[in-house]
Amino acid sequence: SQTIHQWPATLVQPVGSPLSLECTVEGTSNPNLYWYRQAAGRGLQLLFYSVGIGQISSEVPQNLSASRPQDRQFILSSKKLLLSDSGFYLCAWSSVIGINQPQHFGDGTRLSIL
Amino acid sequence: SQQGEEDPQALSIQEGENATMNCSYKTSINNLQWYRQNSGRGLVHLILIRSNEREKHSGRLRVTLDTSKKSSSLLITASRAADTASYFCATALGNSGNTPLVFGKGTRLSVIA
Numbered sequence: 001s002q003t004i005h006q007w008p009a010t011l012v013q014p015v016g017s018p019l020s021l022e023c024t025v026e027g028t029s030n031p032n033l034y035w036y037r038q039a040a041g042r043g044l045q046l047l048f049y050s051v052g053i054g055q056i057s058s059e060v061p062q063n064l065s066a067s068r069p070q071d072r073q074f075i076l077s078s079k080k081l082l083l084s085d086s087g088f089y090l091c092a093w094s095s096v097i098g099i100n101q102p103q104h105f106g107d108g109t110r111l112s113i114l
Numbered sequence: 115s116q117q118g119e120e121d122p123q124a125l126s127i128q129e130g131e132n133a134t135m136n137c138s139y140k141t142s143i144n145n146l147q148w149y150r151q152n153s154g155r156g157l158v159h160l161i162l163i164r165s166n167e168r169e170k171h172s173g174r175l176r177v178t179l180d181t182s183k184k185s186s187s188l189l190i191t192a193s194r195a196a197d198t199a200s201y202f203c204a205t206a207l208g209n210s211g212n213t214p215l216v217f218g219k220g221t222r223l224s225v226i227a
Binding site: 034041105 | 144145147154155156157158159162202204206213214215216217218219220222
């Protein structure tokens with residue numbers, strides 16, 4: 001069966017520090033991969049999605065970036081964090097087979113910027 | 115841009131009662147999906163209804179879709195305290211399997227034992 005791993009679960013970082021969040025998927029090949037951010041009590045904001053290795057689409061211009069160095073690995077990065085980067089970050093995957101397949105989410109990373 | 119909006123924002127009911135949540139969207143869709151999120155966790159897919167379907171059931175869940183009104187509803191029957199969570203609708207545009215879903219802001223459901 002397919003599983004998605006996201007770490008760390010919580011992270012506290014000072015303003016201006018770098019960031020690297022990692023997400024890996026097991027049990028499937030060539031998945032679509034997604035990064036979302038969720039503000040407290042709010043809906044999901046799509047940040048990046050990827051349909052293949054090295055292919056990244058950015059939905060929101062900001063100081064975050066994403067990379068997909070391997071088929072089932074998706075990394076969210078920042079060189080310098082801002083206070084506004086605080087939030088709950090979720091990684092998800094979906095199958096490319098069929099149309100608009102359901103997305104499967106990791107358990108998220110709660111990021112607090114001090 | 116395409117967006118799903120849930121209504122109400124928050125709902126509090128007694129255990130055993132039915133809970134109904136609504137979702138409205140703006141443009142034509144390929145399908146509409148409902149997700150559940152427990153506090154501090156990731157979202158879990160509940161049910162997908164295609165644009166050519168009008169109603170779908172899964173256990174205690176019933177989803178309807180009215181494409182003429184661009185709306186959907188999620189009904190949870192005989193609610194339990196464990197149903198307490200946020201519920202989101204998500205819409206998919208186009209015919210590409212790579213089209214990102216657009217999520218609404220969610221309905222927070224509280225089921226009181």
